[in-house]
Amino acid sequence: MTALTRVRDRLGALTPFQVAGTLLALALGALAVYPLALVVIRPFVTDGRIDLAPIRDMLAQPDLVTLLWHTAAVVGASGLAGLVIGSSLAWVNERTDARMGLLTDVVPLVPFLLPPIAGAIGWSLLGSERSGYLNLALRPLLGIEGTGPVDVHSWYGIIFVYTIYQVPYVFMIVSAGLRNTDPALEEQSRMSGAGPLRTLRRISLPAVRPSMGAAALLMVWTGFGLFSIPAILAPQAGLDILSVRVVQLLSFTYPPETGVAVALNLVVMLVVTLVWYAQTRMLRSTRTAGIGGKGARPRPMRLGRWRTPVRAAIVLYLALTSVLPLGALVLVSLTGFWSNTVDWSRLNLDAVVRTLTDTATQEALLNSLVLGVVCATVGVLAAAVVSVLVRRSGRGAGMLVDAAIKFPPTLSHLVIAVGFVLAFSGAPFHLGGTLWILMLAYISLHMPQATTASDAAISQVAPELTDASRISGAGQSRTFRRITLPLMTPGLLAGWALLFVTIAGDIGASAILAGTGNEVVGFRILEVFANGDYAMLGAISIILTLATSLVVLPVTWYARRRGGSPLSRTQP
Amino acid sequence: MQTMAKTDLSQQTGEPPIVRLTGVRKNYRRVDRTLAAAVDGVSLEVAPAEILVLLGPSGCGKTTLLRSIAGLETPDDGTVEIAGQVVFDAARRLDVPPEGRGLSMMFQSYALWPHMSVFDNIAYPLRSRRGSRPGKDELAGRVVEVLELVGIPELSRQFPGEMSGGQQQRVALARALVAGDGLILFDEPLSNVDAKVRERLRVELLAMQRRLGFAAVHVTHDQTEAMELATRIAVMRAGRVEQLGPPREIYDRPATRYVAGFVGIANEVPGEVAGVDGRTATVRTAYGTLTGVRGAGLEVGAGAVAIWRPEHGRMSEDEPGGPNRWRARRRISMFAGPHIEHHLDAEGLSSRLWSGGGDVTADEVWIGVDPDRLLILPA
Ligand SMILES: Nc1ncnc2c1ncn2[C@@H]1O[C@H](COP(=O)(O)OP(=O)(O)O)[C@@H](O)[C@H]1O
Ligand SMILES: [Mg+2]
Numbered sequence: 001m002t003a004l005t006r007v008r009d010r011l012g013a014l015t016p017f018q019v020a021g022t023l024l025a026l027a028l029g030a031l032a033v034y035p036l037a038l039v040v041i042r043p044f045v046t047d048g049r050i051d052l053a054p055i056r057d058m059l060a061q062p063d064l065v066t067l068l069w070h071t072a073a074v075v076g077a078s079g080l081a082g083l084v085i086g087s088s089l090a091w092v093n094e095r096t097d098a099r100m101g102l103l104t105d106v107v108p109l110v111p112f113l114l115p116p117i118a119g120a121i122g123w124s125l126l127g128s129e130r131s132g133y134l135n136l137a138l139r140p141l142l143g144i145e146g147t148g149p150v151d152v153h154s155w156y157g158i159i160f161v162y163t164i165y166q167v168p169y170v171f172m173i174v175s176a177g178l179r180n181t182d183p184a185l186e187e188q189s190r191m192s193g194a195g196p197l198r199t200l201r202r203i204s205l206p207a208v209r210p211s212m213g214a215a216a217l218l219m220v221w222t223g224f225g226l227f228s229i230p231a232i233l234a235p236q237a238g239l240d241i242l243s244v245r246v247v248q249l250l251s252f253t254y255p256p257e258t259g260v261a262v263a264l265n266l267v268v269m270l271v272v273t274l275v276w277y278a279q280t281r282m283l284r285s286t287r288t289a290g291i292g293g294k295g296a297r298p299r300p301m302r303l304g305r306w307r308t309p310v311r312a313a314i315v316l317y318l319a320l321t322s323v324l325p326l327g328a329l330v331l332v333s334l335t336g337f338w339s340n341t342v343d344w345s346r347l348n349l350d351a352v353v354r355t356l357t358d359t360a361t362q363e364a365l366l367n368s369l370v371l372g373v374v375c376a377t378v379g380v381l382a383a384a385v386v387s388v389l390v391r392r393s394g395r396g397a398g399m400l401v402d403a404a405i406k407f408p409p410t411l412s413h414l415v416i417a418v419g420f421v422l423a424f425s426g427a428p429f430h431l432g433g434t435l436w437i438l439m440l441a442y443i444s445l446h447m448p449q450a451t452t453a454s455d456a457a458i459s460q461v462a463p464e465l466t467d468a469s470r471i472s473g474a475g476q477s478r479t480f481r482r483i484t485l486p487l488m489t490p491g492l493l494a495g496w497a498l499l500f501v502t503i504a505g506d507i508g509a510s511a512i513l514a515g516t517g518n519e520v521v522g523f524r525i526l527e528v529f530a531n532g533d534y535a536m537l538g539a540i541s542i543i544l545t546l547a548t549s550l551v552v553l554p555v556t557w558y559a560r561r562r563g564g565s566p567l568s569r570t571q572p
Numbered sequence: 573m574q575t576m577a578k579t580d581l582s583q584q585t586g587e588p589p590i591v592r593l594t595g596v597r598k599n600y601r602r603v604d605r606t607l608a609a610a611v612d613g614v615s616l617e618v619a620p621a622e623i624l625v626l627l628g629p630s631g632c633g634k635t636t637l638l639r640s641i642a643g644l645e646t647p648d649d650g651t652v653e654i655a656g657q658v659v660f661d662a663a664r665r666l667d668v669p670p671e672g673r674g675l676s677m678m679f680q681s682y683a684l685w686p687h688m689s690v691f692d693n694i695a696y697p698l699r700s701r702r703g704s705r706p707g708k709d710e711l712a713g714r715v716v717e718v719l720e721l722v723g724i725p726e727l728s729r730q731f732p733g734e735m736s737g738g739q740q741q742r743v744a745l746a747r748a749l750v751a752g753d754g755l756i757l758f759d760e761p762l763s764n765v766d767a768k769v770r771e772r773l774r775v776e777l778l779a780m781q782r783r784l785g786f787a788a789v790h791v792t793h794d795q796t797e798a799m800e801l802a803t804r805i806a807v808m809r810a811g812r813v814e815q816l817g818p819p820r821e822i823y824d825r826p827a828t829r830y831v832a833g834f835v836g837i838a839n840e841v842p843g844e845v846a847g848v849d850g851r852t853a854t855v856r857t858a859y860g861t862l863t864g865v866r867g868a869g870l871e872v873g874a875g876a877v878a879i880w881r882p883e884h885g886r887m888s889e890d891e892p893g894g895p896n897r898w899r900a901r902r903r904i905s906m907f908a909g910p911h912i913e914h915h916l917d918a919e920g921l922s923s924r925l926w927s928g929g930g931d932v933t934a935d936e937v938w939i940g941v942d943p944d945r946l947l948i949l950p951a
Contacts, residue, residue, distance in 0.1 A: 015669070464683035467644050470670040471677045472697035473751070482696075486687045 017476035021389045024382055029404035031444045035419030042422075043259030054259030061260070063240060068267065071242040074155075074230075075223035078162030082219055085163065086170025087212060089314065091204065094178040097300040098310040103318070110322040112168045112498065113549050115505030117228035117525055118541030122325025123161050124232055125332055125534070127152025131340045133328050153236035161229050164321045169222065170215040172494060176456060177211025178204070213279040218452060220275045224268045225413060228507050242268065247414055247511075258418065265415050269407070326545065333538030351535035352543075360516075361540060364524040367435060369547060371520065372504035375442040380496045382443075383450035384488055387458045388480060406448045413445055413508035420444075420513060433517040441513055442503045449502070453495025457488035493559035497552045504548050588656045589617035590755050590787045591624075591641060596650035598636050610636040611647065612811030619803075620754065623781060623788045627798040628808035629834070634791040635680075637808075638757050641789060642677055643670035655754060671700070677757040680764070682744040684732035690743050691715055691728040697751040718746040721780065738769045745777070749784065758790040762797060774800055795835050799823065807831050827868060829949055832879050839885070839923035841878040842951060845870050853948040858919035859898035864946030875951035884945035885925040887914065887932050892940040900939050902932075 043054045058064065093104040111119060126134040129151040138149055151157060230241035242264060249261040303310055332338050333355075334347040355361055390402050420441045425432025431440070461484060469479040485492075510522035521544055528536050598611040610633045618624045626634045639645035641652060643659065646667055652660035654675065659668040676697065684693055694715045698706055706714065719725045722742040732740055741761065748756050762770045762777075778801060781788060792798050798805050799819045806816045807830075815827040826832035829840070843857030853866035855876045862878045870876060886892065887902075900918035911926040916939065925939065 462681065462683070464679045464681050465685060467639075467642075467670070468677070468679060468683035468685075468747075469696070469700070470644070471642060471675070472700050472747070473671045473674075473702065474696070474700035475669070475671050478700060483685055487685070 015476045017480060018389065020477075021385045025386045025389060025401045025405070028382060028386065028444070028447060029401055031440060032407075032447065033404055035423040035444075036416060037419075038422040039258065039415055039419035040262050043262055054263040055266075057257070057260045058263035067240040067242060067245060067264075070240045071224070072271075074158055074162055074239070074241065075220065077159045078166050079216065079219045079223055081159065081163040082166030082170050083212060083216060085317070086167040086215065087174045087208070089167070089317075090171050090174040090178055091200070092310060092314065094175055095204070095301050096303050096307075096310070098303050098307050098314070099300065100311065100314070104314060110318075111164050112501050113545050113552060114322070114325060114541065115228075115507065115522070115525070115544060116165055116226060117232070117507050117522070117529070118329060118505075118537075118545070119165065119325050120161060120229040120232040121529070121534070121537055121541070122328045123152050123157070125328040125338060125538075126324055127157060129153065131338070133331060133342070134324070136340070136342070153233055155237065155239070158230065158233050158237060158239060161233060162223065162226065165226065165229070166219045166223065167321075169218045170212070172498070173215040173218070173456070174208050174211045176491070176494070177208040214452065214456070217272075217275050217279045218449070220272055221448060224271070225508070227414065243414075250414055250418060250512075258415075262415055272407075326542070329538035329541050331538075333535045333542065336535045338534045352539045355536050355539035355543065358536075360519055360527075361524055361536075364519040364521045365543065365547065367519060368504045368506075368521040368544070369551075371435065371438060371442060372500040372548075373551075375439055375446070375503050376496045376499035379443045379446055379450040379499055380454065380492050383447060383454040383495070384457070384485060384492060385480070387451060387454040388484055390455075391458055402451070406451060413506075414512060416445060417441060417509040417512035420509075433515050435518050438510070438513050438518055438520065441509045442506065445509055446499050446503060449498055450495055453491055453498065454488065457491025457495070458484070460491060461487045490559045493555055497556045497559070500555075501548050501552055505544060587620050589653075590620050590622075590655050591616075591618040591789065592651075592653040593617075593637075593641070594651045596637065596640055596647045596652065598633075598640060598645060598647045609633075609811045611640065613650070614811075614813055615650075616806060616813060616816060618755075618787055618789060620787050621781075621785045622803040623778075623790055623801050625798040625802035625805045626789065626791045626808055627795060627802075627805050627835070628793065630793055632808045633811040634793075634808055635759055638677075638759055638789060638791050642675065642757055643668060643673050671702075674753055675755040675757060676748040676751055676753045678744050678748040678759065678761045680760045682732075682740050682761075682764075684740055684743055684747075686732050688731075689728070690719075690724075690730050690732070690735075693732065693743060694718060694747050694750050697747060701751065714750060715746075718750045721749065722746045723776075738765050738773075741765060741773065749780070749786075752784075752786075754786055756786050756788050758788060760791055760793070763792070763794070770797075777801065799835070805835075807834060825865070825947070826879075826949070829877055829879070829951070832947070832949065837882050837924060838879045839882065839925075841880075841921060841923075843876055843878060845872050845874055845876045845948070847872060852943065855948050858921065859896075861895075862941075862946060862948075863895045863943045864941075864948045865944065867947060867949040869950045870948060871950075876948055877951050879947045879949060880941045880945055882913070882924045882926040883911070884941055885923075886940045886942075887925055887927055888938050888940070889932055889934045891938050894940055895943055896946055897938055897940040900937055902935050902937055 044051055046053075061067070089104070093099045098104075114122070124132075126132050127150050129135065129147045132150070132152065134150060135148060139145070142149060152161065225243060227243040227247060230239070230244050231247070234241045234244055246261045246264055249257040249264075331342065333351045334349070335342060336348065336351055386401070386405065420437060421432065423429075424437050424440065431437040465487065466479050466483055469483045470476075474482065505522060506520070507522035507526065510520045511526055514520045514523035521540065525537065525540055528540065594615045596611055596614045597609060599607045600610050602608050612633070614637055616624070626637060628634055636645055640647045640660070641654075647660065647662060649662045650660075651658060651662070654673055657668075658666065659673050660666060685696070688696070695711055698711050698714060715728070716725065719728055722745050724739060724742050724746075727735065727739060727743070732743065735743070741764070744761065748758075762773055765773070774797060790798075790801055792801075799822075802819050804816060804818050805822050806813045807822060808814065809830055815822060815831045822831060822835050826835060826838075829838075832838040833840075841855075841857045841859060841862065843855040843862070846854040846856045846861055848854075848866055848870055851866055852863060853870055853876075854861055854863045855878050857878060864878055891897065898918055900916040900923075902914055903917055903922075904915045906913045906915075908926075911928060914925045914927065916923050916925055916937075918939070923939075
């Protein structure tokens with residue numbers, strides 16, 4: 001053995017794949033941690049000494065308790081509702097004869113396609129106490145005068161709209177969990193004499209508990225971060241929501257109270273950490289023997305006389321969450337403005353044409369779609385590499401890198417966006433006002449979703465499949481390209497679709513990082529909203545929804561068809 | 573059953589062993605954070621063209637040992653040599669990855685890649701090996717050849733998800749064979765199919781090994797499979813090799829009670845060593861003093877067991893001659909096809925005996941065992 005090979009062997013596990021993957025992981029970690037450090041540490045350090053004034057200032061906020069209570073209540077209640085509705089939809093779709101093909105397969109995801117700000121505006125158009133379309137339609141039917149009957153600017157209204165945006169996460173993750181649970185376990189339970197409800201409670205639910213835990217974590221993440229919904233609905237409802245307050249502190253206070261904003265976010269981070277800890281504990285204590293990997297779709301459970309009511313409930317839910325807000329946006333863009341009466345004879349396409357010919361909007365749409373495709377692709381591929389490495393290295397260093405990538409984005413996107421401005425807009429990078437800074441921020445901010453998807457995808461690839469490749473003489477890189485990556489594809493595609501939609505419709509980071517030089521849809525929507533041009537707002541939302549749907553629906557459909565267990569190629 | 577027992581490695585000349593393990597140890601951390609040795613200091617050699625079977629109950633470390641040879645597991649201690657090359661040495665921190673070890677493996681779950689056709693699955697090792705990458709035609713030729721060898725030439729365009737368990741097994745076997753490596757590792761490859769298919773595959777596997785001449789390390793917990801396939805068997809217990817030898821030796825001269833009980837059926841008579849003399853030993857038991865073949869590690873006065881196989885006992889109505897005889901009660905007799913199995917009770921001990929015909933009708937019988945067929949082992 002030559003000295004050279006001995007040196008290489010001494011380096012042991014470090015193959016080129018591991019070197020490249022580790023560098024990539026470190027780069028992603030740095031991309032997440034560096035801007036964060038700038039924005040988080042700066043307020044706490046004055047003259048080279050640690051200064052806890054921001055914490056003091058935060059605690060001194062007169063309405064701190066109200067703020068935390070309102071936020072926690074909205075996130076908690078919508079999270080619970082989302083968990084119940086999302087898992088029920090998933091279970092009905094995966095396991096019972098009430099499912100309706102593509103309709104129940106894909107449509108629960110539609111709220112994803114409607115950017116939250118468009119959804120919030122849609123709901124505002126529908127449910128405003130005085131001139132909401134829904135109220136206009138309901139009042140004559142119920143014989144009510146004046147205002148009502150519904151008011152979306154209220155506790156229940158906000159929780160309802162939050163819930164709509166939480167359900168798709170739960171639906172996606174729990175569906176995947178159910179699809180990968182060996183149906184034989186449930187059939188065995190039925191054979192043992194347990195009824196459907198008992199089977200659901202004793203077998204199906206425990207089997208998807210890890211998925212529900214992951215969904216809960218994701219919901220807490222996104223729930224605290226949602227900004228556009230409370231920005232539009234909360235003030236009139238008299239609710240104080242943390243994300244709105246953070247924006248006020250960052251943008252509408254002079255000088256910006258970055259310190260207090262950051263300190264508030266640390267509270268959120270604490271909550272997320274607790275949930276994350278609980279979820280890992282739960283994962284460790286659950287024996288997930290359910291992954292049988294046979295890939296056969298089980299014979300759906302017969303619901304009997306419940307089938308029609310269940311189907312009706314699903315259709316009603318889908319109509320409520322997708323058709324109504326979209327319809328409101330269409331209506332407002334066709335009427336040209338929002339008013340107390342709708343003159344059906346004077347609908348026109350003026351606003352749509354105005355939007356399509358507006359150069360700023362055109363540019364914003366193009367930029368958003370391109371950024372969505374590029375960032376989603378880069379993010380998901382990088383996440384796949386990181387997941388593979390983390391799985392191989394187990395605990396320790398792998399977990400640390402994983403945490404470095406996943407944790408920073410749990411802070412408000414707005415705070416991190418400020419960090420990106422501090423880090424990259426000036427010397428030496430000079431990326432301010434370019435698409436590059438948006439790209440870096442988008443990728444970094446969405447790594448949690450990307451790695452969550454790829455972690456789930458890799459957990460579906462049995463380790464023997466990669467072992468067999470190594471034995472066959474393929475190195476790590478080839479094994480990754482030829483075996484691991486193709487087998488992860490369904491899960492990665494689902495993650496890609498999620499990333500694409502959220503990035504293309506991003507408002508938070510865009511509000512701070514975009515401008516006239518690097519216009520994106522989210523920023524454009526804010527501009528139009530500030531002008532009070534509801535018709536154009538509706539038109540932009542609808543065009544964006546159509547464009548993203550054209551990309552995402554085929555991808556999602558393909559992923560779900562290919563999906564299920566990668567251990568089996570055939571799906572009856 | 574295989575009759576020809578291969579001689580010991582030390583008597584073979586020339587070629588180096590294809591696998592040599594010295595002091596291989598692998599620890600796992602249990603949930604309570606204590607260390608447990610899955611493989612506890614194993615040293616053994618595999619000769620070229622030999623089938624070495626690792627036999628033992630589930631959880632005794634067979635898979636871990638096999639994966640250590642493959643390079644899929646990093647032992648904590650010891651060295652692994654393959655075809656004369658050191659591929660793992662804990663002391664020198666040398667660890668050649670699996671793809672550099674030039675061996676093939678068939679997995680218990682088959683580990684077929686669901687996104688590739690049968691053809692692509694089998695061609696994969698040929699396409700992946702460094703250096704000797706064959707041309708398109710040669711590659712296709714080789715794949716077709718092994719597909720015919722394992723008897724599924726018509727399946728080449730299918731995908732693994734579209735095939736029965738038995739067919740998947742053949743594809744996995746073809747993939748292990750295609751590179752023509754001198755060493756193939758098998759991890760319970762026959763455990764997932766029904767008994768009939770298993771028997772047929774066993775015969776085919778053996779025929780293929782004779783024809784192609786590869787060496788194999790074959791893991792199983794099935795003693796019949798071990799006996800039929802093995803050139804030599806290593807009986808494992810809690811991470812260690814308890815006995816290593818040709819099947820006949822393992823069966824006829826088990827070194828310990830554990831081996832005797834794990835391989836075949838063993839009737840045990842407990843007692844105390846009365847005397848040892850050259851190759852024979854005597855032991856005082858409830859049946860009186862018995863004489864048999866002396867096992868290793870016997871001490872006069874210490875506890876011992878006399879062990880005999882069901883087919884080695886003789887049953888009669890009249891008292892037989894010879895030193896080892898006792899009276900027993902016949903509880904039940906069952907016709908098992910090739911033999912009749914009798915369940916006997918004597919002095920509170922139950923035992924099983926196989927006889928060829930139904931000559932004995934009485935319930936009170938005499939049992940006799942030839943001293944050559946009675947084995948005295950430490951308790
Ligand atoms: N990854 C692991 N972590 C902890 N313990 C393990 C692991 N793999 C195997 N073991 C333990 O090592 C022992 C040997 O396992 P294995 O080699 O799979 O046995 P066999 O193949 O003989 O059934 C078992 O007790 C098992 O619990
Ligand atoms: Mg095993």
